[in-house]
Amino acid sequence: MANGQWYPPEWPDRIRALAAGTLTPVTPKRAATVMLLRDGDTGPVVHMLRRRASMAFAGGAYAYPGGGVDPRDDDRHIRWTGPTRAWWARRLGVDEAGAQAIVCAAVRETYEEAGVLLAGAAPDAVVRDTTGADWEADRAALVARELSFAEFLDRRGLVLRSDLLGAWARWITPEFESRRYDTWFFVAALPEGQRTRNASTEADRTVWIRPAQAAASYDKGELLMMPPTIATLRQLTPYATAADALAGAPERDLTPVLAEARIEGGEITLSWPGHDEFTKHIPTGGAPA
Numbered sequence: 001m002a003n004g005q006w007y008p009p010e011w012p013d014r015i016r017a018l019a020a021g022t023l024t025p026v027t028p029k030r031a032a033t034v035m036l037l038r039d040g041d042t043g044p045v046v047h048m049l050r051r052r053a054s055m056a057f058a059g060g061a062y063a064y065p066g067g068g069v070d071p072r073d074d075d076r077h078i079r080w081t082g083p084t085r086a087w088w089a090r091r092l093g094v095d096e097a098g099a100q101a102i103v104c105a106a107v108r109e110t111y112e113e114a115g116v117l118l119a120g121a122a123p124d125a126v127v128r129d130t131t132g133a134d135w136e137a138d139r140a141a142l143v144a145r146e147l148s149f150a151e152f153l154d155r156r157g158l159v160l161r162s163d164l165l166g167a168w169a170r171w172i173t174p175e176f177e178s179r180r181y182d183t184w185f186f187v188a189a190l191p192e193g194q195r196t197r198n199a200s201t202e203a204d205r206t207v208w209i210r211p212a213q214a215a216a217s218y219d220k221g222e223l224l225m226m227p228p229t230i231a232t233l234r235q236l237t238p239y240a241t242a243a244d245a246l247a248g249a250p251e252r253d254l255t256p257v258l259a260e261a262r263i264e265g266g267e268i269t270l271s272w273p274g275h276d277e278f279t280k281h282i283p284t285g286g287a288p289a
Contacts, residue, residue: 004218005278006061006226012282014176015261015268028172028180030098032106033066035168035232036116037242038190038208044242045210046233047114047196049203061224062207062214065113065200066183067105072148074101079153081123082163091167092184093254103162106186108149112142113200118165118188119158126161128193139199164188166249169235171228174259182256185232187249189242211236227278228257 017023036047046064053060074097083091088099111117111130120126130139138155141147153160166187173180190196198206211233217223218230225233239245259278261270268282 004221004224005230006224007280008177011174011176011270012268014178015270015282016263018176018261019263023176025175026178026180028182030069030102030105031067031181031183032069032102032109033064033183033185034106034110034165035064035185035187035236036110036114036190036196037187037236037245039242040208040210043210043240044236044245045208046214046236047190048207048209048214049113049198049200050205050207051202052204061226061229063226063229064185065110067109067112068181069101069105070108070145070148071101073104073108073150074098076148076150078104078150079159081159081161082165088162088167091250091254093170102184103165104149104160106165106184106188107160107162108142108152110188112139113203114206115139115197115199116190116194117158118161118191119153120161121157121159123159123161125159126164126191126194127158128191130194143201164191166246166252167254168249168252169228169232170254170256171231172256172258174261176261183228184254185228187236187242187245189246227259227272227275231257231272231275231278 014023037044048062048064050062051059085096085100088103089096092099092102107118115130117127117130138152142152167184168187169185172182214223215230215233218225236245257272257274259270259272261268271279
């Protein structure tokens with residue numbers, strides 16, 4: 001039985017075009033996504049959403065809350081606690097302005113798509129309730145980009161809790177994809193008093209699921225996922241608690257993972273360095289194997 005690896009049918013033609021020099025790679029946009037965890041009866045569970053089948057990119061696939069960086073978040077002063085911007089810049093491999101924008105994207109997208117906010121009124125506090133009409137109005141304004149995240153924090157007198165995030169992995173969409181993202185994956189624990197909800201217009205379902213259970217469903221072909229999603233799920237399975245996963249984040253390697261494609265004898269070999277399970281061999285005119 002085939003597993004649930006997301007595989008767009010147009011990839012072989014685009015890979016050949018890239019090799020022939022008739023396709024120019026799109027510059028990837030910076031993005032962030034968050035593996036939101038909470039402790040269950042038998043270990044941590046992770047919050048996942050299923051992208052609507054109508055979505056042009058990865059429709060029907062399970063993923064985490066996430067999205068692109070807002071350029072407005074890279075230069076405005078933001079009330080911030082936890083590791084410094086300089087620390088995050090070193091950890092993420094970017095400059096300080098870029099680090100602030102990426103961390104802001106992680107926190108903002110988690111709020112926009114799951115209703116969970118990693119911020120508080122003081123450096124040691126976290127918002128306990130983000131429900132209500134006034135919160136929803138601000139969330140909608142963030143989604144519509146009518147309000148920047150810095151303005152949102154200022155308006156509510158909130159401090160961004162960068163200490164509640166752990167950088168986990170970095171994946172870059174293949175050069176032959178039409179929509180490309182340079183994505184940093186983070187882990188975070190669900191703050192006490194808050195709860196998730198499906199606040200995303202891009203998702204038709206959300207679940208809390210054990211990483212091992214989600215991986216097993218992928219292996220059976222029951223859940224569709226992109227390589228970064230299933231890879232990070234498998235990496236979460238050894239941890240007994242959400243706190244353990246967060247504690248392990250500083251040791252994670254953030255070397256970018258970028259797919260490679262080569263054509264030999266009419267066959268395309270598609271691989272992700274360090275992740276052999278995703279390797280595909282695509283014969284000319286045939287389906288991937």
